Amino acid sequence: MIAASEPFLKVRADDFAPESVYSEFIVPPFKNWINVLFHPRSVRIMGGRGCGKTMFVRYFGHQSWLSRERADLPDEDARHIGLYFRPDTEFCGLLSAKWLGEQEAKLAFSHYVALNLLADACSAVESIGRANFADGQLVMGDPAIDRALASLLDLADPCLSSLRDVIELRQVELESWVRNPKREPQPKFISFAFVLPRLASDLERVSPRLKGLAFKAFIDEFENLAPAHREIICDAIKHRRPQLVVHIAHKKEAVNDFKTSSDERVVEVHDLNTFDLEDEFSDLNVFGLVAAELMLLRLHQAGRSFDCAVFDPQKLHDVRDLAYRAPPSYREQVLRCARTILPTPTAAEIAVGVMSDDPLRRRLVDMIDKGLTLHKARARYKAADLVKDDTPANAQASIVLGALMNRKTQDVDELVKEFNNATGGNHRGPDPFFKVGGWVDNNLWGCLFHLYAGLPRRSNLNYAGFDRFCALADPNLRFFQALCHATLRLAGQDVAGQGGSRQQPIDIEVQADAAKVVSEDVFADVFQLGSNGAHLLELAGRLGKLFQAYNRRASQSEPEINHFSIKASDREKLSPEAEALLRQAKIWSVLYEEQDTKNKSNYDIAATDLILNPIYAPHFRISYRKRRKVTLQAGHVEVILRQSPAQFEMVLKELVDPGDLAPDTSELF
Structure with missing residues (x-):
């Protein structure tokens, strides 16, 4: 028998025998499937x-x-x-x-x-x-x-x-x-x-x-x-x-x-x-199913068993078996099995965990206290009294309150009143905390990333779980396999077992630690990407540092910023060198480009969003979710791409007010 993690090391086509990859290839259920072998015209396969x-x-x-x-x-x-x-x-x-x-x-x-x-x-x-x-x-x-x-x-x-x-x-x-x-x-x-x-x-x-x-x-x-x-x-x-x-x-x-x-x-x-394989895999429904099937296939190859009656390794490789894998019932059972092995904590569960974790709870209390100081309200309220952990909902509201307290435009007395009504069960009328699209919906994830970011040694549960692994890796199956390999290794399930050994669920803290390990390794690997690796590494590092600074803002007025666009009026001001480096970043998937509005030319990057690869998120302790962006001037982008560290630090202070940053072990400024 082999160690459970060993099959996950086969991440490149070159790792397989040159004669055939049939038994290793999973036919993806793409919506726009093209059987290129039978296609009458030439096809270019991109990704x-x-x-x-x-x-x-x-x-x-x-x-x-x-x-x-x-x-x-x-x-x-x-x-x-x-x-x-x-x-x-x-x-x-x-x-x-x-x-x-x-x-x-x-x-x-x-x-x-x-x-x-x-x-x-x-x-x-x-x-x-x-x-x-x-x-x-x-x-x-x-x-x-x-x-x-x-x-x-x-x-x-x-x-x-x-x-x-x-x-x-x-x-x-x-x-x-x-x-x-x-x-x-x-x-x-x-x-x-x-x-x-x-x-x-x-x-x-x-x-x-x-x-x-x-x-x-x-x-x-x-x-x-x-x-x-x-x-x-x-x-x-x-x-x-x-x-x-x-x-x-x-x-x-x-x-x-x-x-x-x-x-x-x-x-x-x-x-x-x-x-375009990348576009086809950008559908998380497609990527999620293939990732789940890939994980189960690799565990099967390692001799591990699991509870998924519909999963048949022999049905993964032939285009004629796509119909077998098409029913919603098949997808549901395969994903349920994957999520059982890699359980994904909900935001509510992570919020409850914050309350029982003394350092995280102290960060939340300090966050609320800073807001009370901002509004000169410490004489009227005590931060510790505004943290309620009796129910999961109240825990979420308490965490979001920490950010709301740090927003200068908020009326602190009205805010405390709304908080007490929402957490006391006596609210009448629309509840600004828990209504759809309310404060909890819009701010909870950002606040959770903010709290964990200040404790870099803590296992960041925001990255744990099968669904999170998919979000971090998509559209890169190589990254997904690396996350699975690191998880099994850190979980101590890397020893060879007897045939039929049952795969046990893996602790969420172990998964979170694995995400950080892989993220740091992949980030360091940027240096090796092509002839511009050193510049790409600096670009990724500076963008990560910028988004990290936005995440450190106690107000979280625009939470989860992790991508950017360039002002339309400035788009022609980018130098050819900056455009070339952005193109290299996209070629090597350091950045992903997604349409915001219709492009008018190949270089109209003002009409697109440029997203730092989500796999770097655990390294920078920022959100992997594409939620909000920052619109930058061409001059800012030029400095980020090409100017000295001192000039970059000046731009960083210009974009993110240092006075709004919560204390952290990181040295951002």
């Missing part, structure tokens, strides 16, 4: 780091799509052959005009792609022969290659086995020439857009069941290719052939120009469709 782009495209590769674990396959599945290719960035860097010459570099890159896709196509023939088709096995043998293609490839025998041998020799030949172009003879270049359709024609002659066979080539990490190399791929997209459709996958925001080798460009809708 942020860690949202599953590579797993998604590898699932449609022949190794997974024609896996022996899939039974009763229709013959149509054999006629759509997915080929997966991720270019080697180091090798592609040598295929440059400066090293090889402009024309030679382009021809060499097309040749490089052709050899790799042809090698995968040869493997696809074996996958077809092994697959479990409903109409019986498709015996492929050693398919014949037509004379024209055999001549082009210099095959000794016009058959697939000879092609396989020649490809390996040609790959070695290309490697040697690229590294020594002045000493080695130039290879005989071939074009992938020419040879693959011809090979498809050869393979469809093997059996009438393969009539109409076409290759679907998936080019992963498209953004890492040089512009000249992207043009070659875009040529194949622009001038697609029935027997070869090219799909691409890249980080969101990383590629904006799809120029071909000519003056033409690949055009959305006409030439390709976009499938």
Whole structure:
């Protein structure tokens, strides 16, 4: 047996065997599902780091799509052959005009792609022969290659086995020439857009069941290719052939120009469709179900049992089983099981906990006392008398009272009267504390984050629970697995058990501590993101510090500020360097961009909200919920992005009045 947390370490597609990811991939129940393997046009698959782009495209590769674990396959599945290719960035860097010459570099890159896709196509023939088709096995043998293609490839025998041998020799030949172009003879270049359709024609002659066979080539990490190399791929997209459709996958925001080798460009809708994994996962109903299924699958792989009769690991991997997972009853039972293992405390439960935790309660009393001092009312009221813990509702009202007391516009006597009426059960008429959209609805979460923020060593229960883990991680399944792994490890459930060991619910304080550990690790990892990691780390740190300062305001007049926009009138004032850094932050998912109003241009970020990745929230002890934003001037953004620490501190004091901040162990100013 293995430790319960061990399967959660498999967070990248590269962690699985290269042959197939079928048994690890969970088919997401996207509303706008596109089966890219059968799509007649090219598709670009986009998404942020860690949202599953590579797993998604590898699932449609022949190794997974024609896996022996899939039974009763229709013959149509054999006629759509997915080929997966991720270019080697180091090798592609040598295929440059400066090293090889402009024309030679382009021809060499097309040749490089052709050899790799042809090698995968040869493997696809074996996958077809092994697959479990409903109409019986498709015996492929050693398919014949037509004379024209055999001549082009210099095959000794016009058959697939000879092609396989020649490809390996040609790959070695290309490697040697690229590294020594002045000493080695130039290879005989071939074009992938020419040879693959011809090979498809050869393979469809093997059996009438393969009539109409076409290759679907998936080019992963498209953004890492040089512009000249992207043009070659875009040529194949622009001038697609029935027997070869090219799909691409890249980080969101990383590629904006799809120029071909000519003056033409690949055009959305006409030439390709976009499938945004990040947008699809932004629906928490989708992300929550997949996260719950992923957690149960990993626990099942570790030999743990749990109470969820409808959960069947074998039903997660095949698109044909989406109907099994569609009913609300299935979703309810799977989520109930996940929430049982990772219980989520409610705001009311956390509020009750504040009352029984002496340091947190003292912070609340001090908060109310500060408000009484502000209104010169300490002679009339005692802060401790305004904290009531006899019911959960009264505990919530007491916590919210702490913020209300610190608002200069409040009439303290009227406020105390409303509080006593609400907590004494004798209120008549609309209750400003507990009515829908009232003070508790609008302020309780912000006050809870504020109270916990002043005690950084305390387990912050605001981050505990399955639903909170989903909110922190969405749309990044990699982060969700990291949260589960850390939770199991800290809970002491990381030891190998006997087969069938039952998974017990995990203490909420352990979950909260795990969230902090993962958040701090992920935040530190920002330094490693691309060539601008140091700048991105500083950007994330400054934004976190700004939102942390807003959270420290005792008044909580605008609670839970954790994202920003830029004033429309200032949008053109941002420097090109600032715009470039914001773009990098979005590419690497340090920031998420969501529409506020309709964009008018690619750089109209005034019409969008820029959200600090919620996974950093536990590190900064701020809210992960997208509730309120701050609108910044371009000058403020420039300072946050590019200016000195001293200038940033000045802007911080300008945006957040230091006099409104509650005492804290942090050194903000």
